[in-house]
Amino acid sequence: FNHASQTVTLNRTSGTQVVGGSADTTFNNLTHTTAALLQFGDATTGGRTFTVAGTFTWSGSNLTVGNAALSDTLALTNSSLTIPTGLTLATLNSSTVQISGNWTRDGTYTANSGTIRFQGTTQSILTTTTFSTLAIAVGSTTTMTVDVDVSSTLNVNGTLALSDSRTLRLGTGAASGTANVAGTLRTTSGVSSRPTITAVSTSFRHDFNVTGTLDINGLLFRYANANGMDLQVGAAVTKLDYVAFTFIETSA
Numbered sequence: 001f002n003h004a005s006q007t008v009t010l011n012r013t014s015g016t017q018v019v020g021g022s023a024d025t026t027f028n029n030l031t032h033t034t035a036a037l038l039q040f041g042d043a044t045t046g047g048r049t050f051t052v053a054g055t056f057t058w059s060g061s062n063l064t065v066g067n068a069a070l071s072d073t074l075a076l077t078n079s080s081l082t083i084p085t086g087l088t089l090a091t092l093n094s095s096t097v098q099i100s101g102n103w104t105r106d107g108t109y110t111a112n113s114g115t116i117r118f119q120g121t122t123q124s125i126l127t128t129t130t131f132s133t134l135a136i137a138v139g140s141t142t143t144m145t146v147d148v149d150v151s152s153t154l155n156v157n158g159t160l161a162l163s164d165s166r167t168l169r170l171g172t173g174a175a176s177g178t179a180n181v182a183g184t185l186r187t188t189s190g191v192s193s194r195p196t197i198t199a200v201s202t203s204f205r206h207d208f209n210v211t212g213t214l215d216i217n218g219l220l221f222r223y224a225n226a227n228g229m230d231l232q233v234g235a236a237v238t239k240l241d242y243v244a245f246t247f248i249e250t251s252a
Contacts, residue, residue: 003028012036029054046070066095083107118142154179164193170206189218191242199223218242
């Protein structure tokens with residue numbers, strides 16, 4: 001398939017519009033505005049990447065990536081992603097949605113065991129969301145402008161910036177969450193309006209591992225496990241000012 005810098009319009013009006021096949025597919029512009037469920041990935045071949053190199057236009061129906069048995073990737077290499085009001089984006093199995101712009105959730109995001117990967121340059125999370133796995137890729141500076149939950153794993157290989165007074169919660173009410181910072185974690189609030197990193201449940205404290213860089217000017221760090229903020233081999237500290245460590249689990 002050669003997109004020839006054109007637009008593909010998917011216009012099935014009922015049932016499920018499946019984008020599948022045995023090979024990866026790259027579109028230029030892709031549009032789907034009808035009532036059929038839009039599904040990336042078929043029931044027979046997993047591990048495919050469906051790339052939209054231009055503009056992705058989506059409205060009118062729910063969208064799924066992968067299926068109950070197989071995982072696939074939807075890569076929006078030149079687009080932000082907005083989940084429209086009244087619609088649902090679902091990452092089935094351990095499928096991935098990769099975006100190069102901002103994330104806005106006006107509708108519903110059903111994470112399952114899926115991943116949202118920020119793989120652009122300057123990006124923002126603009127709407128409160130619960131992610132399963134949230135990944136910040138090398139080269140991306142992603143700003144968390146709202147409160148965010150990450151139920152499974154946060155992987156920071158680029159830069160994650162926490163805006164003033166925002167809260168990042170790790171884990172669920174029944175399981176601990178993990179953060180792996182191999183890139184940079186940044187805050188700029190100073191002593192007032194400090195952002196917070198904490199656990200969803202005080203019974204399941206989060207695991208926070210740093211092999212990258214801390215550039216912290218203001219932070220409330222709460223309800224970690226006994227390792228606390230675990231600076232491992234290779235970690236660097238550019239700044240660590242106005243940080244309050246509270247309710248850290250003690251070793252037995």
